Amino acid sequence: MQRGSTIEKLPVGKDAQRVALENARKALGSIILGKDRQITLALSCLLARGHLLIEDLPGLGKTILAQSLATVLGLSFCRIQFTSDLLPADIVGVSVFRKDSGEFEFQPGPIFSQLVLADEVNRATPKAQSALLEAMEEQQVSVDGNTRALPEPFFVVATQNPADQIGTFPLPESQLDRFLMRLELGYPDEANERELITGDDRREMLRNIDAATTPEVLQALQRSAARVRMSEPLVDYIQALVRQTRESPHIEIGLSPRGARALAAAAKAYAFVERHSGVYPDDVQEVFASIAGHRLKPAGNTNFRSAAELCQHVLDSVDIP
Amino acid sequence: MARPRGTDGSLLPSLPWTLAALAFALAPHYQFQPIWITIAFIACGAWRYTIEKRRGSLPSVWIRAFLALVCFLGVLTTYSTISGVGPGSALLAIMAALKLLETRKRRDQFVLLFIAIFLVMSSLLREQYLWSLPYLMLAILLIMTAWIRMSADATEPARQSFATGGRLILYAAPIAIAMWIFFPRISTPFWAVPIDTSTATSGLSDTMSPGDISSLSLSDAVAFRVKFEGAIPEPRLRYWRGLVLHRFNGRTWSGNEPMIGKRSREQVSIRGEPTRYEVTLEPTHQQWVFALDMPYSWTLSNTFMGPQQQLARVHPIDQRIAYDAVSYSEYSIDTDLSNYMRTWYLRLPEGSNPRTLKFAQEMRRSAESDTEFIVSVLERFTNEEYFYTLKPPPLGSNPVDRFLFDTRRGFCEHYASAFAVMMRAVGIPSRIVLGYQGGELNPLGGYLIVRQADAHAWTEVWLEGAGWRRVDPTAAVAPERVNSGISAAMFGGFGAAWGLATPSLLLHRLTLTWDALNAKWNEWVLGYGPDNQDKFMKWLGMDDPDWRKMMLTLVGIVIALTLLVSVLLMLRYRSPPRDRAAILYGRFVRKTGIEPAIGETPDAFADRAATDSPLPAATVRTITASYLDARYGSLDPAALGRLEEEVSSLR
Structure with a gap:
């Protein structure tokens, strides 16, 4: 499709950032095959300064996606494997007594990285979960009464097995809200699965890949993404969608104003990645399921089997102004 | 320290404007102020700009407090008081300079622009000449522009910010003029302007000692x-x-x-x-x-x-x-x-x-x-x-x-x-x-x-x-x-x-012309006191003017002007060009002969129309792209023009 409407009037310097973003997208696409839509969504999530929750069965490439995001975006990376005996100190760090100096010294935990992968976040106890969630919300952690700022940019990519597995503590709805997007990866298609079976080891590939951007460029991109134009009719559209989630008989609890803001921010970032000259209705529809899916509470008597179907139903019942 | 002091360069595009507005507001004070205040302002401005440029850290609270104390004492020693126009505006200038050093966010920049407005106004306490008016207008225009630059996205051309600022001033001007004309003047002012006594030496002296002063200065004041x-x-x-x-x-x-x-x-x-x-x-x-x-x-x-x-x-x-x-x-x-x-x-x-x-x-x-x-x-x-x-x-x-x-x-x-x-x-x-x-x-x-x-x-x-x-x-x-x-x-x-x-x-003739202009200005503008107001009200046909009538007229005029400006603005934005885009798109949809589904995006519709409609696929794609750009995208009116052309060329 011809895009005669791409953002052309970018000032000097932004072109380089653009190129970096495209390169990042391409590099991610070469590692995670056939998941272009999810990659674009994940990038949009980070550009909208949001945290990402990836929910799927084991072995579908959740960890690889998080790792390659960190590598490609040039962010410092740390992985925390959540287990049922994980303690908050294992996440944020501890103060250690040094014998030679006679003082306590703070040993920063894995959370002090720009991109933190919280693997299988629903396996840990609510106490450990909340240490992570506080850090996500406040962009800082409190240890021994001291508040320590986290690095900037700071992203959490959490992965979660679907809740019907044994021995998990599902995140409550109120905490799911802290994740801007929830993504499902799904199985690869035939051709890509074949390539995965025969091709190089993905972790090996990751080691040979270069960073496409720097944290500074990423921050500049975030600022540009926040400035994408949102026209009046499009704001009307977002409002109509939000209203529909509240009024639909299939939904018990609809989107909150925070959810509406999240939808707008994510749509802006998506439009930015797609190089649209403003937020188009397509951008809103593309991000809608990942924004609303984990925020909506379906009504008890609904016949929609998944959040995705529910979201599609909302999209299909609202006219685009 | 709980508050981070780092900068991320996000103020870089708007900071020069804020600095320019402040410098312009400070300019008329320059000749009355000790030189160290000007130097302090320039130094702080350059320092702050360098910090933003290098993404450095702002000076710590201790350094700022120390600087503030030093400057305060400086003002105190220079003037040996802190009340009055001179020390007052010197303090204001110093505050503006030091505030720069703790300007982290847009909110702090707003404070700086407020200070700039105060500085502009305080220059009127010193002198009100004919040229004060154009200076005032320019200064306010610059401050407004800085304000808009701060809120607008960086791609907006400076020319457009100036135009927006000028338009806002134009909207406000009739109300300002009405207030100036109708606000009741009273013979004894409620407040006295604190006079800068240190420089008030014009006029004759009360005594005369020939021989003490060995030359007479010829002041043409x-x-x-x-x-x-x-x-x-x-x-x-x-x-x-x-x-x-x-x-x-x-x-x-x-x-x-x-x-x-x-x-x-x-x-x-x-x-x-x-x-x-x-x-x-x-x-x-x-x-x-x-x-x-x-x-x-x-x-x-x-x-x-x-x-x-x-x-x-x-x-x-x-x-x-x-x-x-x-x-x-x-x-x-x-x-x-x-x-x-x-x-x-x-x-x-x-x-x-x-x-x-x-x-x-x-x-x-x-x-x-x-x-x-x-x-x-x-x-x-x-x-x-x-x-x-x-x-x-x-x-x-x-x-x-x-x-x-x-x-x-x-x-x-x-x-x-x-x-x-x-x-x-x-x-x-x-x-x-x-x-x-x-x-x-x-x-x-x-x-x-x-x-x-x-x-x-x-x-x-x-x-x-x-x-x-x-x-x-x-x-x-x-x-x-x-x-x-x-x-x-x-x-x-x-x-x-x-x-x-x-x-x-x-040169002498020019001087005389300038003085004649000044005299008129003094008589009609600066000298617009109770007497002139009374005369003017009578000329306007208000018999027996008193403050109640004038206040009522003023309120009436302000309401009328506000309504007028609102109506003008509504007319201006009543038919936004975007709606025109929707009308054109509707025409195109009818031509395809396909009914779009509820919640079907233009792109999704285009996918269908490209195969199912009699229109050529390329045309469908172009029109859809133009429509998206014109209605949801850039403010560029060219996009709408393009859409207009494409839709009207449909047969």
């Missing part, structure tokens, strides 16, 4: 302007009476406190034709009110005539005032002078200026009458080698002796003083009048400009039967001074003798 009803008096009659000095201690002449003594208008008897005129007096911060010799009536409130026929006002004149007055050039005062008063006006200090006393008494003996004596003294000034100069040599003790017999060079003060002393030496009561003499006619405005350089001193002597008569000994020495005025003499080549460069005539 305007003292007052006069508009005559009818003919303008001849130059030799233009004596603007100010204060009267009658006490002499051998060196210095001094007078009474302005308001002490019997009101003595009754002692004036007048003859002949009155001269009516209006004086616009620049602020002097003194109480003296100037009028043509001899004033008979005046319209200025709280103004009285003192015992020596000097006019004074109860409050110092801290603002430009205008008053009407009537004077008579033929008059007689105090034809009966009591013995007590007579000896008062004859008092000379013991033992000072002995040569003068002896010489005067000898001269008197050879003259037949007092009048003849006066004439012979004046003739002595004319015929012997006396010179009129503005740079006389300094005189030591017994200054009158030194001047009369040794140096023989001086200006009006020297001659008036010597003359008065000689009169007193032979028993003729005498006193000295300080005021202005002459004035330049501005042909463009038809009014007289009297400048500080026209300041003059002359004498009055009391003669039996005639009362006080004006005698100007300077006229005997330098008749040009009195007949043509000091500025005419200057520009006539006489100035060269005083060591002054002669400005070109063209």
